[in-house]
Amino acid sequence: xxxxxxxxxxxxEMDSLCxxxxxxxxxxxxxxxxxxxxxELEVQRVPMAPAFIAGVIPNRGDVLTTLNFRALLxxxxxxxxxxxxxxxxxxxxxxxxxxxxxxxxxVTVRGRMLEQNPSTLAYRGKALFDGVYKMPMGxxxxxxxxxxxxxxxxxxxxxxxxxxxE
Amino acid sequence: xxxxxxxxIAESQEGLDRMERCLTDLEQRPGDGELVGEIFRAVHxxxxxxxxxxxxxxxxxxxAGENLLGALRDGRVMVTESLINGLLxxxxxxxxxxxxxxxxxGEGTRASDDDxxxxxxxxxxxxxxxxEALQAAASASPGVEHVAAAMSSVPxxxxxxxxxxxxxxxxxxxxxxxxxxxxxxxxxxxTDTVASNFPExxxxxxGITADLRETVMQARMQPVGHLFKKFPRxxxxxxxxxxxxxxxxFTGQNTGLDKSLLEAIKDPLTHAVRNAxxxxxxxxxxxxxxxxxxxxxxRLKAFHQSGSVVIEIADDGAGIAMERVKAKAVERQLxxxxxxxxxxxxxxxxxxxxxxxSTAAAVTHVSGRGVGMDVVRANxxxxxxxxxIESRVGCGTTLRLRVxxxxxxxxxxxxxxxxxxxxxxxxALMELVYIPAREMGTAVERIGSAQFxxxxxxxxxxxxxxxLMGFAPGVTAERExxxxxxxxxxxxxxxxxxxxLLAPEEIVVKxxxxxxxxxxxxxxxxxxxxxxxAMILDVAVAAERAGVKASEIAVVDAVVERHEAGVMGEAxxxxxxxxxxxxxxxxLNAVVRIESVPLAQIEYASGRRLLQYRGxxxxxxxxxxxxxxxxxxxxxxxxxxxxxxxxxxxxxxMHTTGRVVRRVLDVSAGRLLDDTMASEGARLALVGERxxxxxxxxxxxxxxxxxx
Numbered sequence: 049x050x051x052x053x054x055x056x057x058x059x060x061e062m063d064s065l066c067x068x069x070x071x072x073x074x075x076x077x078x079x080x081x082x083x084x085x086x087x088e089l090e091v092q093r094v095p096m097a098p099a100f101i102a103g104v105i106p107n108r109g110d111v112l113t114t115l116n117f118r119a120l121l122x123x124x125x126x127x128x129x130x131x132x133x134x135x136x137x138x139x140x141x142x143x144x145x146x147x148x149x150x151x152x153x154x155v156t157v158r159g160r161m162l163e164q165n166p167s168t169l170a171y172r173g174k175a176l177f178d179g180v181y182k183m184p185m186g187x188x189x190x191x192x193x194x195x196x197x198x199x200x201x202x203x204x205x206x207x208x209x210x211x212x213x214e
Numbered sequence: 215x216x217x218x219x220x221x222x223i224a225e226s227q228e229g230l231d232r233m234e235r236c237l238t239d240l241e242q243r244p245g246d247g248e249l250v251g252e253i254f255r256a257v258h259x260x261x262x263x264x265x266x267x268x269x270x271x272x273x274x275x276x277x278a279g280e281n282l283l284g285a286l287r288d289g290r291v292m293v294t295e296s297l298i299n300g301l302l303x304x305x306x307x308x309x310x311x312x313x314x315x316x317x318x319x320g321e322g323t324r325a326s327d328d329d330x331x332x333x334x335x336x337x338x339x340x341x342x343x344x345x346e347a348l349q350a351a352a353s354a355s356p357g358v359e360h361v362a363a364a365m366s367s368v369p370x371x372x373x374x375x376x377x378x379x380x381x382x383x384x385x386x387x388x389x390x391x392x393x394x395x396x397x398x399x400x401x402x403x404x405t406d407t408v409a410s411n412f413p414e415x416x417x418x419x420x421g422i423t424a425d426l427r428e429t430v431m432q433a434r435m436q437p438v439g440h441l442f443k444k445f446p447r448x449x450x451x452x453x454x455x456x457x458x459x460x461x462x463x464f465t466g467q468n469t470g471l472d473k474s475l476l477e478a479i480k481d482p483l484t485h486a487v488r489n490a491x492x493x494x495x496x497x498x499x500x501x502x503x504x505x506x507x508x509x510x511x512x513r514l515k516a517f518h519q520s521g522s523v524v525i526e527i528a529d530d531g532a533g534i535a536m537e538r539v540k541a542k543a544v545e546r547q548l549x550x551x552x553x554x555x556x557x558x559x560x561x562x563x564x565x566x567x568x569x570x571x572s573t574a575a576a577v578t579h580v581s582g583r584g585v586g587m588d589v590v591r592a593n594x595x596x597x598x599x600x601x602x603i604e605s606r607v608g609c610g611t612t613l614r615l616r617v618x619x620x621x622x623x624x625x626x627x628x629x630x631x632x633x634x635x636x637x638x639x640x641x642a643l644m645e646l647v648y649i650p651a652r653e654m655g656t657a658v659e660r661i662g663s664a665q666f667x668x669x670x671x672x673x674x675x676x677x678x679x680x681x682l683m684g685f686a687p688g689v690t691a692e693r694e695x696x697x698x699x700x701x702x703x704x705x706x707x708x709x710x711x712x713x714x715l716l717a718p719e720e721i722v723v724k725x726x727x728x729x730x731x732x733x734x735x736x737x738x739x740x741x742x743x744x745x746x747x748a749m750i751l752d753v754a755v756a757a758e759r760a761g762v763k764a765s766e767i768a769v770v771d772a773v774v775e776r777h778e779a780g781v782m783g784e785a786x787x788x789x790x791x792x793x794x795x796x797x798x799x800x801x802l803n804a805v806v807r808i809e810s811v812p813l814a815q816i817e818y819a820s821g822r823r824l825l826q827y828r829g830x831x832x833x834x835x836x837x838x839x840x841x842x843x844x845x846x847x848x849x850x851x852x853x854x855x856x857x858x859x860x861x862x863x864x865x866x867x868m869h870t871t872g873r874v875v876r877r878v879l880d881v882s883a884g885r886l887l888d889d890t891m892a893s894e895g896a897r898l899a900l901v902g903e904r905x906x907x908x909x910x911x912x913x914x915x916x917x918x919x920x921x922x
Binding site: 093105109 | 632634685730732733746748
């Protein structure tokens with residue numbers, strides 16, 4: 049569905065987003081697409097994996113691939129434990145984790161507050177972001193989990209430069 | 215696609231599967247009315263449902279088939295070969311349409327999707343007499359090629375792979391167990407860990423978990439017969455193409471095997487059956503000349519054996535001619551003429567597992583296209599199984615595929631490198647070697663940047679796990695010695711250098727996401743006992759990445775070396791002490807592993823000592839009364855550990871036994887002394903220039919050394 053389509057249909061609908069922080073920015077993901085919010089935990093690294101993958105975590109009997117959101121945004125890595133959001137891509141039925149700096153709370157937004165990605169945004173942002181909400185306290189960047197699907201990220205070649213090396 | 219259509223497709227496929235079975239049976243027993251009824255019902259059900267689902271093409275074809283089957287049921291048409299062929303074509307036609315519907319949602323409208331020829335054939339079979347029907351079949355059908363094409367082009371139904379029929383009884387049991395689980399959880403939530411009934415609750419939880427695991431595994435088990443059922447048709451078509459007469463026999467169809475494994479061995483098994491018909495069974499003329507019945511027999515047999523499922527494919531054909539195998543291997547430059555000349559039959563048989571080997575004198579369109587036994591073996595090994603072959607010229611060939619019961623839980627060794635844990639599957643692990651720092655200079659050889667370890671007179675390529683994983687060097691620079699895990703997969707053998715060896719564990723394999731699978735080095739991940747995750751190393755891929763080649767020469771060299779050693783009476787022995795002060799030895803190749811086992815794990819049954827070992831029950835031999843001594847010395851702690859040699863015995867290596875020893879002394883080369891010194895099955899040998907009693911094998915059974 050195109051971005052304009054989303055905006056039109058949901059112009060007056062209320063959406064609840066879960067907000068989280070990475071770097072200096074705040075982001076939001078539709079709460080219906082979040083399966084679970086895990087507290088601070090250690091993510092097991094996977095050798096030879098692309099840089100945007102933080103590693104794997106055990107979750108409800110499965111081993112989930114976990115993305116490093118800082119790496120996706122091109123920020124330097126931070127040591128230690130981080131909260132992880134468990135997201136689900138409904139089309140593919142694939143669950144995966146998203147490692148972020150901090151989790152905020154649930155915010156309610158109106159569809160009409162959504163602004164398309166500003167045209168001056170870097171390519172990296174365009175590929176990941178879904179638009180921006182103009183909130184009273186600042187901007188909230190909307191993230192669509194299906195755009196973060198690990199396989200898609202691997203395919204579009206974003207951040208190919210990885211820790212791969214002999 | 216809506217639920218109704220999905221269900222319809224799954225049901226129809228099942229009906230067609232039944233029809234296939236019945237058709238091949240019908241050819242054997244033409245008068246069986248029940249079979250005809252069954253086939254009729256399958257087609258009738260499809261036709262009935264198509265009406266309201268709106269699949270006109272399917273309906274037309276099914277209708278034509280139903281008319282013919284109706285006539286057959288009423289006895290107006292007789293069972294002939296051309297009739298069976300026609301019905302098989304009808305079945306293929308129906309399958310094609312179903313597959314089309316499943317993948318595209320529609321029945322197809324292209325010119326090639328026209329069934330008029332097939333319908334014409336069915337009508338002709340119905341209306342005309344046998345002779346005319348025969349003509350129609352001959353003119354209308356391009357014959358066998360068509361069938362062969364259909365065989366390869368009709369993919370397995372996706373619906374069948376994703377859905378599973380399960381006994382309601384099993385489902386009920388699962389539900390009950392889940393209920394228990396919830397109740398126990400509720401109780402645990404209400405108590406705390408210091409409460410007096412906590413241990414009891416924990417025990418109950420443990421019991422429920424075990425039961426639940428078993429029940430779920432049971433639910434995933436499918437009878438092997440599911441795999442077998444497509445073979446009658448395949449063998450029938452194949453036999454026709456190759457001009458053979460073949461009877462197919464089954465035993466043990468009800469043997470259960472995990473669904474995912476069933477899928478995994480489908481291709482290797484199909485290949486093996488094709489081989490048996492195409493290469494194994496001779497043409498009828500040759501069979502008569504050899505004094506056998508014109509009809510050859512292929513037997514498929516499935517059974518459980520010590521924690522694994524064995525599927526045996528046996529034919530009573532010509533067997534594998536060793537001379538031809540050797541000649542071929544020399545021609546393909548897999549071995550030299552000298553090597554070939556000194557090979558025993560058993561060694562020569564192993565040659566057919568080398569890549570690029572095929573003995574088919576002529577390349578037929580069925581087999582002999584280079585996709586050979588090496589692929590069969592690789593596929594079976596991929597799921598942790600093994601392949602064995604036995605053959606006698608003139609009597610036939612038996613191929614055995616051995617696969618584990620389930621893929622979900624595998625024994626593994628956990629190792630560490632670069633601060634991370636990795637799991638190595640035990641089935642690929644040959645042995646563990648520790649190289650102390652002082653021996654590093656002599657034991658590790660260098661050629662350029664490659665390093666090798668001298669393992670019993672052969673060079674073992676060494677692969678550093680941390681380098682393989684791209685960890686920064688330096689993390690593991692200084693160490694006192696090297697731990698080397700000797701691994702083998704798909705004919706590649708190498709030593710993996712790891713930083714630290716942790717415990718062996720039964721691990722539960724979790725699949726990885728597609729992104730991580732792309733790395734290739736890992737076949738999965740697992741949660742260890744301490745709660746952390748470990749990646750499971752794909753031993754074959756790791757070898758490939760590190761540049762370890764599946765060297766045919768090395769395999770053959772090893773075989774020849776062993777052979778030569780046998781001629782000279784020279785061999786490597788494991789020397790140990792069991793009776794106090796006496797040196798005993800076993801040929802090194804007879805010892806599979808050396809285990810340290812807590813005394814508490816040794817069990818007794820009707821006066822025999824037994825050890826539960828990797829799902830098998832091993833009889834233990836304790837020549838020197840070591841266990842009693844240990845027990846006596848260990849009144850208090852109960853923590854005493856016995857050293858046990860796990861020995862493969864028997865010609866087939868099947869009868870594993872354990873031998874309790876006081877201590878292991880050394881590994882050394884030695885020479886057996888003349889038979890004149892032998893007594894009661896034991897022989898003396900000079901090992902390391904000292905007299906040593908050697909137990910050795912006689913007639914497939916292990917004969918143990920008595921006092922010399």
